[in-house]
Amino acid sequence: MGNEKPVQGTKERNTPILSVKNLFISFGDLAVLNGISMDVKKGEVVVILGPSGSGKTTFLRCINFLENASEGTIEIDGYPVEHQGKKKANKKRILALRKKTAMVFQNYNLFRNKTLLANVMEGLTVVQKVSKAEAEKRSTEMLERVGLGEKLHNYPSTISGGQQQRASIARALVLNPNVILFDEPTSALDPELVGEVLETMKKIAVEGITMIVVTHEINFARSVATRVIFMDSGNIVEEGTPQEVIDNPKNERTKQFLNIIKEKAVLAEK
Amino acid sequence: MRGLDWDFMLENLLTIAKGISYTMEIAVVSIIFGGVLGLVTALARMYRTPVLSQISSVYIAIIRGTPLMVQILVVYYGIPRFLQWVNAEYGTNMDINSIPAIYFMYFCFSLYIGSYLSELLRGCIASVDSGQLEACYSIGMTTAQGMTRVVLPQALVSALPNFGNNFIGLIKDASLAFTVSIPEILGQAKILAGRTSKFLEAYLDAAIIYFIICFISQQILRILEKKSRRHER
Ligand SMILES: Nc1ncnc2c1ncn2[C@@H]1O[C@H](COP(=O)(O)OP(=O)(O)O)[C@@H](O)[C@H]1O
Numbered sequence: 001m002g003n004e005k006p007v008q009g010t011k012e013r014n015t016p017i018l019s020v021k022n023l024f025i026s027f028g029d030l031a032v033l034n035g036i037s038m039d040v041k042k043g044e045v046v047v048i049l050g051p052s053g054s055g056k057t058t059f060l061r062c063i064n065f066l067e068n069a070s071e072g073t074i075e076i077d078g079y080p081v082e083h084q085g086k087k088k089a090n091k092k093r094i095l096a097l098r099k100k101t102a103m104v105f106q107n108y109n110l111f112r113n114k115t116l117l118a119n120v121m122e123g124l125t126v127v128q129k130v131s132k133a134e135a136e137k138r139s140t141e142m143l144e145r146v147g148l149g150e151k152l153h154n155y156p157s158t159i160s161g162g163q164q165q166r167a168s169i170a171r172a173l174v175l176n177p178n179v180i181l182f183d184e185p186t187s188a189l190d191p192e193l194v195g196e197v198l199e200t201m202k203k204i205a206v207e208g209i210t211m212i213v214v215t216h217e218i219n220f221a222r223s224v225a226t227r228v229i230f231m232d233s234g235n236i237v238e239e240g241t242p243q244e245v246i247d248n249p250k251n252e253r254t255k256q257f258l259n260i261i262k263e264k265a266v267l268a269e270k
Numbered sequence: 271m272r273g274l275d276w277d278f279m280l281e282n283l284l285t286i287a288k289g290i291s292y293t294m295e296i297a298v299v300s301i302i303f304g305g306v307l308g309l310v311t312a313l314a315r316m317y318r319t320p321v322l323s324q325i326s327s328v329y330i331a332i333i334r335g336t337p338l339m340v341q342i343l344v345v346y347y348g349i350p351r352f353l354q355w356v357n358a359e360y361g362t363n364m365d366i367n368s369i370p371a372i373y374f375m376y377f378c379f380s381l382y383i384g385s386y387l388s389e390l391l392r393g394c395i396a397s398v399d400s401g402q403l404e405a406c407y408s409i410g411m412t413t414a415q416g417m418t419r420v421v422l423p424q425a426l427v428s429a430l431p432n433f434g435n436n437f438i439g440l441i442k443d444a445s446l447a448f449t450v451s452i453p454e455i456l457g458q459a460k461i462l463a464g465r466t467s468k469f470l471e472a473y474l475d476a477a478i479i480y481f482i483i484c485f486i487s488q489q490i491l492r493i494l495e496k497k498s499r500r501h502e503r
């Protein structure tokens with residue numbers, strides 16, 4: 001890392017790869033996101049912290065239009081799409097935008113009717129129209145990279161949660177998206193399986209993949225995040241480097257939340 | 271049993287077995303067309319497709335609210351009347367008498383089973399975890415791609431046992447076709463009984479044949495079901 005020359009002034013470094021502007025959404029009377037904006041640069045790993053119900057999942061889902069916000073714009077790699085609430089934004093544009101992102105879900109959501117290899121190949125062959133042979137080669141390599149080279153022909157139901165989550169990371173990664181969204185990727189896992197998934201995520205973070213990660217794993221945030229965001233009640237309350245937000249939080253709510261999380265982490269280690 | 275003509279039963283088992291082809295044709299054709307009809311109407315109602323979803327709901331309500339026997343009679347006497355009317359109204363020249371009666375039965379049984387399969391499929395599609403379709407969206411697939419490649423295959427696997435039961439049900443329900451002179455299994459038995467006055471023997475033969483084909487069908491369905499589930503849980 002030390003001998004790498006920083007590239008300054010190029011367009012790539014300065015224009016964000018992902019830009020969220022003024023995102024508003026409510027469910028009935030409940031305002032869930034209150035005008036959130038965020039820019040993410042290429043290669044950044046943004047960790048989002050926040051109490052349950054603060055709108056983290058909803059935020060990620062709005063980025064790839066799994067949820068339709070009433071207001072706001074999502075721009076990825078220079079391609080903006082506007083949220084238009086119930087009217088739903090232009091289908092074609094949403095589809096184009098989704099091809100620039102991938103998502104890793106809390107409960108994996110691997111296709112149950114397909115083997116791991118078929119799961120990973122699906123996006124390549126169906127969406128990117130890559131030839132079957134090429135897709136198979138790349139998917140196999142990707143599954144080997146996340147340590148599942150032995151399980152290519154297994155169905156999701158026959159492997160552990162940790163393995164399923166690693167396969168779903170492979171399914172996202174193989175598409176070479178501009179940004180990968182992780183929604184609490186380890187919180188459905190048994191404690192002994194959390195490590196293998198976090199290791200996989202660290203590995204791809206180091207490779208320069210742009211990631212937005214919602215997680216309660218403080219140590220992961222400390223060692224991998226380039227930026228930490230603390231969300232509460234649909235607002236970004238505090239943001240900065242891991243050192244700033246995790247170790248020296250300024251906001252009262254951030255402090256409270258981190259105390260609880262840190263206590264839990266200490267208890268878990270015992 | 272005293273007085274039962276065993277020789278007669280044995281000799282005529284094959285006569286009555288001639289009806290198997292009609293019975294199975296009705297069951298197979300109807301489960302296929304009914305399956306397609308059920309799928310289309312289920313999707314129309316789930317996605318609230320304008321017009322089609324209302325038509326589907328009315329169709330299902332009518333079929334489920336009337337006895338199959340009545341549907342058979344209405345179709346059998348109704349379709350020729352309808353075609354006559356079309357001929358008169360539009361100057362067409364369809365030869366109504368040349369349409370084999372079995373076609374009316376295909377039509378009737380497909381409509382009948384389609385309404386039940388529609389409900390079944392709707393339930394099975396709805397019970398596929400919504401995360402599956404979201405995962406499709408997340409990698410850039412369209413709704414149509416996600417439905418055909420991920421959701422429907424899973425829904426069909428969970429629908430298969432019930433599909434099987436419906437198929438067995440159809441084999442038995444097809445016996446009602448004898449009322450409009452289709453020489454299926456029961457029809458053959460009735461003809462034989464009328465000719466020889468050995469009523470009990472003829473109907474017992476029919477019972478034996480129904481039992482055998484239902485039993486065999488059940489075994490085949492069980493194997494199919496097992497195969498389709500090999501990667502589930
Ligand atoms: N589809 C929905 N319908 C109604 N309320 C929802 C829906 N999705 C989320 N919510 C509500 O929005 C709030 C934020 O939820 P969520 O984004 O899941 O928070 P987090 O991921 O931070 O726990 C919660 O109060 C939740 O109950």
Ligand SMILES: [Mg+2]
Pocket residue numbers: 056057058184
């Ligand atoms: Mg959440």
